Amino acid sequence: MLEHQIKNIELSLFANGTERKGEEEAWKVQPSDSAKNCRNFIREIVDNLDLEPNPEKPVIALSIGDPTVYGNLPQADETIKAVVKILEEGSCNGYAPSVGYEDSRRAVAEYLSHDGVEVDKKDVVLCSGCSSSLELCITALACANKKQNILIPRPGFPIYRTLAESIGVAVKYYNLLPEKDWEVDLYHLESQIDQYTAAIVLNNPSNPCGSVFSRKHLSDILELAYRRRIPVIADEIYEQLVFPGKKFASTASLHSQVPILICGGLAKRFLVPGWRLGWIVVHDEINAFQNIRKALVSLSQRTIGSNTLIQGALPAILRNTPQSFHDDLINTLRKHAEIAFEGLKQAKGMSPYMPEGTMYMVVEVQMNRFPKFTNGLDFVQKLMEEESVFLLPGDCFQIPGFMRIVLTVPENLLKEACSRICEFCNRNYV
Template sequence: MLDKLIKTSDIDIFATAEIGIETAKREVWKVEPSSTAKNCRNFIREIVDTLDLQPNPEKPVIALSIGDPTVYGNLKPSPETVKAVIDIIEEGLCNGYAPSVGYESAREAVAEYLSYDGVNFRAQDIVLCSGCSSSLEICITALADGNEGHNILIPRPGFAIYRTLAESIGVQVKYYNLIPENNWEADLQHLEAQIDVKTTAIVLNNPSNPCGSNYSEEHLRNILDIAYRHRIPVIADEIYERLVFPGKKFISTSSLHSGVPILVCGGLAKRFLVPGWRLGWIAVHDEIGAFEHIRKSLVSLSQRTIGSNTLIQGAIASIIQNTPQSFHDELASTLALHAQIAFERLSNARGLTPFMPDSAMYMVYEINLRHFPQFENGLDMAKKMMEEESVFCLPGECFQIPGFMRIVLTVPQDLLEEACDRIVEFCNRHYIE
């Protein structure tokens, strides 16, 4: 035994010496990131961080840039929502791990919540995720493979996270255009022209970020018809589902019974005003049995993070069932009022064309840059408006549409009015015939 120890020790000493020699040859550490890390880019941050924003010190900053309805504190979750979480915390039964796809009771609650307009989801159709962004990531990863040269179609303008999630795993994105003057409907000819043999999914965002559009049944059917003819599944980003203005109706893609297999992504974040609670979901709508293997992949991919927030899972049935419709109606009415205020005020700005939304939390306006030759692009204009008026809007470059800007409608009404007036003053001051 002693001989063995001596021999082993000698080997270790010599090995250590050799390693030391090799290490000495290296002048510096060099640890290379993975290809996924290299490909992962936050395109909005890349744009915004280059602006070097300096507000006017004489005017308080009004940020119309962040899609978080809770920032200013004027929009709060319902008392019923808050109480549901407090009750679960005090009960103390949801502090441990849950199944990676979520508690059965929580999945049943979401399935029931999404079962309307002739659609019937079951608990086994639901995968709970850490926010809707996680839902989108799992869906894109399940359907597209960068090693196979796959691509997915995403809307332009559209939420930048689609590109981030796809390109980080080597999946190419191809854009299909939305038409501003037609309520931001998809250009159907352009969409179909982008499809090739490597296209594995179409991302459909309705209601839309950044446009605030709400598609008609006819238009949704037209998109789904293209998907059906080309045998391409749809990832339906419906995080703003039912968050439409009074008099409007939200139509879920799953309610149209198109024969297209659809992964519906959603969550509590927007309609219930709790984005930080990180409770999203995937609802599998598959009338033709095309997703047999995809269902298994969704479960496998969900196991990477061992599920979503268990406290919110425990509370979700109570949140959904006890939040009164009046809460949702009041939120929609507030956003509609804010949209009308912004539209009317911005219509007085020379060189701007606002587009009235029907839903969600945003408005987009177009800049006629020909009348603002002192600015190279929307980025330059956004920076100057911050410097002079202390108002920050996200330039259209963040959504792949230069020459436009997006504002959020969730700020308090008085701040929204003040911000719009400052934008008008800025544009009228810099406008050149």
């Protein structure tokens, strides 16, 4: 009994710090290398901006690639009903196989089987959004211990760099050519390949450029990848989201003999980014990905699969959403692109690039004609201060001197934003 009381006193003294050894040394737990290497490059840039809007003008944000923000682009009724039905049934509240329900994977395979492509459910892995799909693909193909790198587009979305560098994999950039509708500079791409290159990341249709590659250009890229024996990660989250006069071609439809991991999901085309339902399709005509298939299954087991509620609704969403819904969305985005293109052409020192699809437009700024601003970040900050309009600077996408605007805002706000941008440019242009 006495021994027990003494022990309690010792524990109490230690808890109060009176008998703690080395008390002068603070206890600091260090984060892992993966945590320290994980950086959100858009946030790093934006958070360093002193964004104070003009109090006399309501803020119009043309910066966030979330089509649901303003509520002007509703989901299809069929999409909502599919989720409600599964929720009421209560049939998808437990764990699913880590790669996804079989019926859901079959539905994705059917959805993506067109233009001469036949996808099998065994080729599909469901993930927690397209970002998760990309993470699994990069992790499966590239290894820090081997000093490997992946090639990513410039301009391009910074998530590729975030995902790679967080696991110690280096990134190298290949250029897109604005004078050729943002096609890949094939000579530069090949020059970036070295003995440590594990994959080429290909984003088509493109964020931020809004470009859509032709079958010929895709074929040229894949021919290079085949010749150099480099697998491809194809980010096709904007598949089919192309304007009239252009046609989307999946990398799988080229039958290039290149092993490809295709990433996609519901987020953009079905207007539900927060539902976090993405997929990977293993396209492998030469049976080069046997071990990669196993690796993807193993990696998917880390989170025990994606959202089962949305998985359960997935077959109905993909099969029942009418084409008219997709057509209406494309027509709206095309109209908004035309409004922004014509509106911003009136701004001195600005050159908009008409997109061919997606939800974005890239605008070049002649910074030498705006000597009051030291760089694009300063330009964006002053635009917010004077006109309460926020654009993402091209620095976020590795292209200083450009801006990206989002086309999903309501038409009246888009017109107002373009008018304010024009006033700002014409006022400050020298």
